[in-house]
Structures are given as structure tokens and as C-alpha cells.
Amino acid sequence: MGQTRLSVRNRLLLLQEEYRDTIVGVSLFCAIILVIAIPIVTRHISPIVGLQKVMGVVENVTTTPLSPKAIVGRGIRYVYQVRLRDSGILVFVQGEVVSPHMIGSEVSIEQQHHLNGTDTYRLLNE
Numbered sequence: 466m467g468q469t470r471l472s473v474r475n476r477l478l479l480l481q482e483e484y485r486d487t488i489v490g491v492s493l494f495c496a497i498i499l500v501i502a503i504p505i506v507t508r509h510i511s512p513i514v515g516l517q518k519v520m521g522v523v524e525n526v527t528t529t530p531l532s533p534k535a536i537v538g539r540g541i542r543y544v545y546q547v548r549l550r551d552s553g554i555l556v557f558v559q560g561e562v563v564s565p566h567m568i569g570s571e572v573s574i575e576q577q578h579h580l581n582g583t584d585t586y587r588l589l590n591e
Contacts, residue, residue: 515578518589521547523566524555545588547572560588 471479525546543560558574566572566588573589 511579511581511583513577514580517576517578519574519576520550521556521572521574522550523568523570523572524548526566526568529559545572547574547586549574556586558586558588561590564590 523545527544528541529544543565545558545560545566546555547558548555556574558572560566575587575589577585577587579585
């Protein structure tokens, strides 16, 4: 009976025209979210304002990276779960393979206080 056949190209052009305002709105919304998220994501790039040496006990050790593809060019490192002596907080600290630490051993850690209020930890090789 009088059905018209639309090509795929014409259907896409019709969809593009019909949803143009929606696509622009969603794109603008995503751009605004990205602008808001950039400072949150880059918070870890805060300067160190204070250092403190703390002691802890190794509770667990794993190797990183776990993916064999990620090993290329980076090498294997240990990730230690260390319980801090003074506060009892469990922190994660990376260490070199050349200087392993056993579970239960006491280690020296440098606590780094950042300008944004966060703390990071670095294993001291003593």
C-alpha cells in the first residue's frame, strides 16, 4: 500500500535532527561534571607540608602489579599492610623487592602530611 522505505542514512539523519537538543544538553552536562571532578581527582597532587617518622608492624604482604602485562617496564614491588603503633591505623605502603620485610616485623615509615589534609606513607629503608 503506500509505505515508503527510508534508507539507513535517512533514518540516522532523522534521529540526529530529532535528538539534537538532547545530545547537546547531555554533552554540556557531562562537560560540567568533568570540570567539577577535575579538582577532586587531582587532590593527591598536594604539596607535602610536614614529615613524621612512625613505626608499624607488617600484617600482610602482596606483590604488585598482579597483572603480568603491567610488569613490563615497571618491575615487581611489594605492597605492605602495616598497622601503625601509635594510632593502630592500617595503612598500605609500597616497598622495593630488594629489601623485603617479613610479616610481624617492625618497620619505619615516613608519614607525609599534605596541604589538603591527607596523609601518605613511604617505607623507610633503614
